[in-house]
Structure formats: structure tokens, C-alpha cells
Amino acid sequence: MSHDGVGLRAVMRSVAFLTAGALAVPALAACSADDEVAKPLAAQDIAxxxxxxxxxxxxxxxxxxxxPQTLNTFQADADAGTSRIAGxxxxxxxxxxxxGTPQLNPDYLESAKIVETEPKQVVLYKLNQQAVWSDGREIGAADFAAQWRALSGKDSAYWTARNAGYDRIEKIEQGKSNLEVRVTFSRPYADWKSLFSPLYPKDAMGTADAFNDGTRTKLQATAGPFALQKIxxxxGQVLLTRNPHWWGRPAKxxxxxxxxxxxxxxxxxxxxDKVDLAEIDPEEAGRITLAARDKGPAPLQGPGSALTPAKALRSWAVAHGSDEQAAxxxxxxxxxxRTASATYARQQTxxxxxxxxxxxxxxxTQLALNGSEGPLADERVRRAVARAINRDELAKIVLGPLGLPAVPVGSHLALSGQPDYADNSGALGGQDTKEAQALLADAGWVPGGPVNEQQQQQKKDKDKAAGPEGKKADSDPDSDDGTFIVGEDDKNGEADRDKKDPKDHAAKQGKDEKHGKKDEKQHAGDEAGKDVDGRQYAPKDNRQGGAPGAYAPKGTAAPAGAAAGALAKDGKALTLxxxxxxxxxxxSLRTVADQISRMLESIGIRTETSRVPDDSYFxxxxxxxxxxxxxxSWxxxxxxxxxxxxxxAKPVPAADGSLAVEQNYTRVGTDxxxxxxxQAIATLDxxxxxxxxxxxxxxxxxxxxxxxxxxxxQLTATRLDLANAGAFGFQTPLYEDMGFLKKGAQGGTATQKDR
Known part of the structure; x- marks a missing residue:
């Protein structure tokens, strides 16, 4: 899972809802709608x-x-592949x-506009007279009506993931001709342009069975520059072929x-040579960039690239030595x-x-703070966490090495370049350590204590009686839980500032019969600067084994510049x-998380990090x-x-006593x-x-x-001769214009042969 977006349905959870208090923040007036709209931070790159x-x-x-598991973009398990096919x-x-601004698509519409506002909003669509489904039938009002009924939310037999906007439609009817569609709304709806994109044929939406099951693996009719050939x-392949009935610009x-x-x-x-276009991660991007520079007979990186003359001599000596097994x-x-090196070299070429x-x-990408329970239920603590974070620094860590603009996002609801964007972060305030500490103090979190002093003394007595080995074991009861803690301090009575080399600690832990060889490999990878993943997060009474020594164990001294003492309240340390x-x-997420943990440590907040499998993360x-x-990410x-x-949206109690949060996974909302x-949805201005x-x-x-x-x-690897495809940014891909450059065309290397 890429964590790039969320397609999950609203989730219910039985918790006590804690509302955020009212704030008197002058910046809440936000920016005027007349302000100049900012430009996108980075232009699209599609050759x-x-x-x-x-x-x-x-x-x-x-x-x-x-x-994709379904071809229906309105079902809960629709994914990016579903949307790509639909497009x-x-x-x-x-x-x-x-x-990122919606523009009328002339291949399907001649015009679309609000023709009445009183007594009700009416939108009139005039269709392109050439627009037909692949079975020859004209696109018309019947298709609009079938999709509205399926998505209106009035019939529970339809397993829909969303019905926003469609639930405001009162009726759909044909206009003066079969090329006109009149949509009447029961309530004003500002975002009416979001509807009917994509538009499915009536056969796919007309019945619950067709909607729920029929559209998962096939489409009875299509109407785009390409047609669905097979899944x-x-x-692991979906094949789209050029649509011979397409009336627009022919697909290249x-x-x-x-x-x-x-x-x-x-x-x-x-x-x-298995794919021509692929979204990639920074590591793969670096490899492709290196390949362009690497013109030698051997790759600069990859298997065998780190082999020094000394290591090669030692390997030869062992291979020709007297120890037959070792040889x-x-x-x-x-x-x-040699095989791996040869394969890597061919790939690099x-x-x-x-x-x-x-x-x-x-x-x-956002930092989400769960406000339903624990310390973060207090708005002051959430604001303190936010004020401790240097967003400029985090943006530079991720985007700077890629040569992309490292500018923090200033809005939850739009991005730079979109008409709705305005930097409203001033309503919270920027990075300010003193202000963060003041907010925590106001919430009752005191630096250095008070952790229960009686428990602290009992622990010290126990450690003294147990000796050095007993102390270490007692101070690190969860060392195998796949987690690590940042910001532990011995002032709270829970830390053990053992000055031993962490490598020695990892080696000792590596002897454990359950984890031995695996832990040594993970520790070696950590020393090489690679991330070592923990196990799935679980409650303390059911945690899984982790990688001892891969992270600083409980009791390890905090790095230089850390807070003098962790925070505590009512005998409990502040740990998130x-x-x-x-x-x-x-x-990159893990790198950002490490930096955030260090920033929070500077104000006395400890973080317990758990790394869990992708398929269970959300x-x-x-x-x-x-x-x-x-x-x-959203x-x-x-x-x-x-x-x-x-x-x-503010979570509300459900009929069964649980809490309906929709997609508000932070559980923080206000009336x-x-x-x-x-109000924004209902106004037509x-x-x-x-x-x-x-x-x-x-x-x-x-x-x-x-x-x-x-x-x-957004990093996309494309063939040098592929045009009109790549990093699209906001823009909807124009599938009919994608193709391979003719031989000799500027920017191309060769004509792509039919495969």
C-alpha cells in the first residue's frame, strides 16, 4: 500500500468523544477569496x-x-488502477x-450550466451529438438517471462507497431533445461539476446486481478513446485497445x-524491458539517474560494487584454501x-x-494526531506537538534531494495552484519551542516528573538487588516488541542510562535463540544506514518479536541537545x-518520523514507534x-x-453506541x-x-x-521516446495523445516498435 490516499469507508469505533475547545485565534478570518491564486509549486513533467x-x-x-478488484470506481475497494481504467x-x-481546476470536456459536452436557481437549482447538460457507447447507443438522460438512482443512497441494495452530491438530486429528465439532460436538485449544490465523472452506462447501474457484481470484472459498454479488452x-495484466468507435482525436x-x-x-x-512507464520511489529514481551517468563496463553500485582488492584477495584465498567446506x-x-552482478549490469545498461x-x-503527507483518548485528547497537547515541529525542515528532507520545491503545505483542503488554496497555518502558529513548552505546562505536564516516587524507589531497590544484569533485564521488559522509545530519561525512574556500546547490547540480544541470526542481519543493515522494520503493533500484552539492538533500547541515553527531562503528569510519563x-x-515516511520524534523529544515528549505491515496499517x-x-497522505x-x-466532520454517536467517524481518523472535529x-456546499456563489x-x-x-x-x-520513469506521459501533477491524463515519438523527432531516441 502506498498510503497516498484513502478509499476506506467510514469506520465506527466505540470510544468516548472528546470535543476540541473553542479558540480565539485572530487568523481564523483566513484569506480573502479575491487574493491572487498561487501557482503550482512544480509544473507537470510529461515530455x-x-x-x-x-x-x-x-x-x-x-x-x-x-x-484492480473492481471496475466500479464507486465501490469501496476501487483503487488507482480502477480510476486509470475508467479515465x-x-x-x-x-x-x-x-x-487542478475542472474544465468542461468537449468530447462529451457542448455546454453545462445552471439555468435556474429558484425555486430550485437546475443544471442543463447539452451533450456532444457524436457521443455514443461502444454498442452504438447514444449517451443520454437514461444513463444519468441510472447512475443517480444507484448513488443516491436511497436504496441500500447498492453497495456504494459514497453518494455525495447525488443525494441532493431530486430528479433527472430529458430536455427538449435527447441531447439535453436536465438535473434538478432538491437542495443547492455548489460542487455539481463533480457529478457524472466517470459516467457509467445504464446497464452497469440499472440494477443492484449489475452495480455490485456485474461491474467488477467487465463493462457491457464503454465510451472513451480506449476500450477494455481483457482483465x-x-x-497480472489489463489490456486496453484503441476504440474504433471513438469520435474524438484518434488514440495514437x-x-x-x-x-x-x-x-x-x-x-x-x-x-x-517489461514496462515502459512506472511510478517509482526515490531509490529507484536514483538508480535510473546513475545508469544515465554510468558509461563504464561495471556499474558504480549494485552487487559486487563494494568489493575492495583486500576483500577480493581474501575471497580468493578462502576459495583455494585447505578447508574444503569453507572453500x-x-x-x-x-x-x-557474479550472476547477480551480471544481471544488475544488464539492467543498468x-x-x-x-x-x-x-x-x-x-x-x-500529514502528521495525524489521534484526539479520541490519551494525552492528545487535550487540545493544548496537540497544539504543543504541532508547535514543536519544524515543517520547513521536514519538507527539505523529503523534497530537497529530489530537486523539488521544499515548501510546506499551508492548507488541509487544497494545494498551491488550486483556486481554494490559501496558507492558513497562521491559525495554529509556526514552530516555537517555548510556546510548545508553555502549552504543555498549562496542560499539567511537568518536566522531569512527578513520576510516582514510591514506585521509583522500589525499582531502584530492585535493580540494586538484582545486579547489573538484572537491572538491564528489568529496565527493558519490552525490548523484543518491535518498538523503540525516543526521549527516555532516568529522572522519571524508568530509564537506565547504561553507557555500554549499543553494538555490544545488540550482540548480546542477538544470542537469543528465537531471534539470533535474524537480529544480527538486521543490526548489520542498521549499521549500513538502512531502515530496520519492526513487527506489527499490538497491545502490550500481545506484542510480537522485534529486532533487539536495531533501535535504541529503553534506557539508552538521549542524544545531545535533547530535553533535560521527560514530561509527566499524575505519575505517568508523556509517551505517544x-x-x-x-x-x-x-x-521517507520513516525518516520523517525519526525527525519528528527528535523534535518532540526537545520539549520532553517521548515517542514509542511501532512499524507495522502495510496491509494492516490503515x-x-x-x-x-x-x-x-x-x-x-490525503x-x-x-x-x-x-x-x-x-x-x-465531527464524529457523532451511532445508534449502536459506537462513534461514527466517517473518514475523520483523528477523531478531532468541531461544529x-x-x-x-x-454553507460552502450550499452556496452557488x-x-x-x-x-x-x-x-x-x-x-x-x-x-x-x-x-x-x-x-x-511524484517520480515517474519513462522511456526517452515516450511523449505526453510521465509526472502529470494535477492534470487528468490525455490517453489519446500518449505515444512514442517518430524516429528522429526531437527528444526521442527511436520509434517504439509494436509489442
Missing amino acids: PATRDRIADGGTLRWAVDAV AVLPSLYRLDPN DHKD LSEIALVAVPRDKRAEALGA SDEIKARKKQ SLRDFVVRKSLEPAY RFVLPSGPGSD KDHIASGQYDLALY PASAFPATDARPIY QVDQLFD EDESRALVRKADARIWAAAGSIPLYQRP
């Missing part, structure tokens, strides 16, 4: 080329995370431009093959390394045909659970509220009043924010709606339930 320079034909092999084969009445879950490519390739295997897939093992190892296209994703994904592609921890701090929307409301969203959205964002900042950090990097 643009005019259609006359692009060859006719060819197959584009495009890497995806997995073959190529189904109508979208509006698509986004490079600024092969066994081979003959086929688009969506190929399932795991994120950590994409460099190998590119080098092995045999060394010969096998040398052969294995192939990777010279690729380039990394860079932009910023229309999504941002920091939950992170452990899988490939999450290295379901078992974020959505269920089993965390204090977490990092994950996608930006062109319709924040609609799409962002469930993310920040004011809900009211501002409702765009300037007024934009001002209300910005005010809602300022309130969200003030509540300190989530802290936007940075816009996510």
Missing part, C-alpha cells in the same frame, strides 16, 4: 509533443500496483487542468497494457555474486533508455505511540484509532467542500467546521464558497488534529 511528432501504433506497458474507457464530463488476474497508441509490478520491483522490471561455500558465494520525470503529486508502515516505499491502526501519531480535490467534509462546510472553505481550513488548523507537512513527490 509534451504535438500529435504530428508521435508515431501511430505501439503498446504502452504501464506499471500498476495490482490488477481511458469511460466518459468524464469534466477533467482537471494543470492547476487477467493470473498474469494501439494498446495500453496495465502490468502489475510491486513498487520495490519496478527498477528491475524497467531494466528487464566450497566461498565458491558458491562468488558464483552467486537497459535503464539508460529511461528518464525520471519529476513533479509533485496532487496529494500531501507513533505507528508507521514497514513495507518498501515507506523509507485497517488495524489508523481507521480503528490504534495510534497516537501517524503519517499518511489526495487533493477540486471539490473540497464535498470531498473533504467526511475527513474533518463550526461542519457548519462552514455545509463561487467566491463565497471559496471563502467559506478557507475559513473551514483555518478552523481545522486551530483544532490541531492533523498537521499538513509537504506535497508528495
